[in-house]
Amino acid sequence: MRILITNDDGIHSEGLDVCAEIARALSDDVWVIAPEFDQSGVSHSLSLNDPLRLREIAERRFAVKGTPTDCIIMGARHIMKDHPPDLVLAGVNRGRNAGEDVIYSGTVAGAVEGTILGIPSFALSQAYKSRSGQPPHWATAVGFAPDIIRRVLKAGIPPDVLVNINFPDCGPAEVRGVAVTTQGRNRQERLQIDAREDGRGNAYYWIAYVRMRGMPPSDGSDISALAANRIAVTPLRLNMTDDPFMTRLTEVFDQEAGVPRREAGARQ
16 A cells, blocks of 8 residues: 655654654555645645745655645655555644644645545644643554554545544543544634734734633534544545535525526535
8 A cells, every 4th residue: 555645744843754653554655745844724725826846855755845735746646646645644733633623724635635636535633732841642643543544444435535533632541532523613712813013013913822711512523522532533525515505595596586496405
């Protein structure tokens, strides 16, 4: 099995090496193609107005001056075009990608691009508290990821579906099992603008995460699973169509046009 690895934290990130260790537990044919610099939060960006610079760092290890999406395309369509990858692993991200984090995440986008190209793909993220001063529990991802990936691959991933795996912020011995979850929803006030002034009194701004307090949800989501020290396994679809609302809108616009209502859920 040929495995292609990328991430959004950059070619020199510790989590990328952790992902390679996970991949080597599955296969000895592992290729690493990752961004030259940190690309956290770039989502599914493509570099359309700038050239992609490719740098070979070691055997089967490359840096791309671009986004995680660029890296997957570079790997599948150029570097590995004569023998494309059988599996894409994106990560291991430094920090969770749960709830609407999946919309912003370049790591998840790498798995999305793999799925678009028809390659079974996983996004892997290790939750941790960034201001705690403690490093992520990488051993948790290393210890559990290979078996989870094998079991999912054996079950078979449907077309146009990727698997988002989040490991809780705890050591391997504290993990309380695996939960198959929905994508959760973070509280709206979690993102704030941190306004500051430079040495000349000019304003500048950071997007800041606000640490939320209170009881975690118990709604079967990835967020609630992580709060309970469980590994969250969440299948995500490329097709983002909301079918129930599409049916309602079909009724609204058919009535306005004065034409007979189509069969519920019908697509153009």
